[in-house]
Amino acid sequence: MKILVTGGAGFIGRHLAANLAQLGAEIVVLDSLEAQIHGPNADFPAELAALRACKCVYGDVCDRETVSKQLADVDAVVHLAAETGTAQSMYEILRYERANVQGTATVLDVVANERPKRLRKLVVASSRAVYGEGKYRCAAHGIVYPRSRSAQAMRAGRFEPECPQCAAAVSVLPTSEDAPFAPCSFYGLTKQVQEQMTMMLGPTAELSVIALRYQNVYGPGQSLSNPYTGLLAVFANHVRQGKPLNVFEDGMESRDFVHVGDVIAATSACLAGDVHGVHALNVGSGAATPVAEVARLVRNYFKSGVPIEITGTFRIGDIRHNVADISRAKALIGYRPKWNFADGLQTFLRWADDQGTVDSAFEKSLVELKQRGLLGQS
DSSP states (O other): OEEEEETTTSHHHHHHHHHHHHTTOEEEEEEOOOHHHHOTTOOOOHHHHTOTTEEEEEOOTTOHHHHHHHHTTOSEEEEOOOOOOTTGGGTOHHHHIIIIIIHHHHHHHHHHHHOOTTOOEEEEEEEGGGGTTOOEEETTTEEEOOOOOOHHHHHTTOOSOBOTTTOOBEEEOOBOTTSOOOOSSHHHHHHHHHHHHHHHHHHHTTOEEEEEEEOEEEOTTOOSSOTTSOHHHHHHHHHHTTOOEEEOTTSOOEEOEEEHHHHHHHHHHHTSTTOOSEEEEEESOSOOEEHHHHHHHHHHHTTOOOOEEEOOEEETTOOSOOOBOOHHHHHHHOOOOOOOHHHHHHHHHHHHHHTOOOOOOHHHHHHHHHHTTOEEEO
């Protein structure tokens, strides 16, 4: 099987490409080595370049000629190439539209017009961001899907979502794939468009299409220098530099952290010959962890005394809670996450400690958000 992995030099892509190559597949990695993700003067990861079964191609997924050449003789595509910062997407709108929507459109345009003879499957990296706040329960109205939280409410310290019908308090539920699209950020919107584009083309091009709605992916190899792609990297950098851990809102916001090993297992399973049709699947752990607890775990790992400061700061476009219903992935591809967060976090922090301290430009990112009215204070 020959597989094209776009964005294959990135965090998820490099793990996936190596795993598939070790399983006997022939891999083509297409990546533009974006500086924000890979750093200046980046090259392809040494572990990929050393694999005989893996060919690394430098190129832009928005370049039709490049995409056409790489699609000509592959059996499947795993489309990971994307910009991934929720907060940054709220002002780098053209950049996110180009990478996420135009990049996907380029791949699909080649498929629709050139009909690569061997291509039978497309797996696209979507995101839980397509749900916005996701699924909750109201005592009076049952299952509800709250609207995005307003800046006015958060300035008043009201961080929890409210029932869209009666404005009462609601309790979070695992969000299933039948939840309506309601993204809170331009990033989430681009992921929604990616999904709908690929699923629209799939049946007419005789392709099986699986959109994987990744939750908060973490693990060894995650970018430590990109301030927009993970609070774990920010916390790890700050603790090792002796800086306070600044926690947004009241610290009780929560995320479904899924280890990259589980993400690779789920993505690889979608490429199996007995997985057909058009599907959207959540890929998460099925459990939520409060951000304040994450800060404590990171600090404890490094045996540090840095303070954890609950700041009341909030970002426009952020959601409050996140926990995935993973029953559909279990049924379709046999997905069973193996990593709990406490154990998985250890693998990330051990790896991060070996990398030395890194300047993630986190403070600079907050200045950019504040300048654009996207950072508030309760």
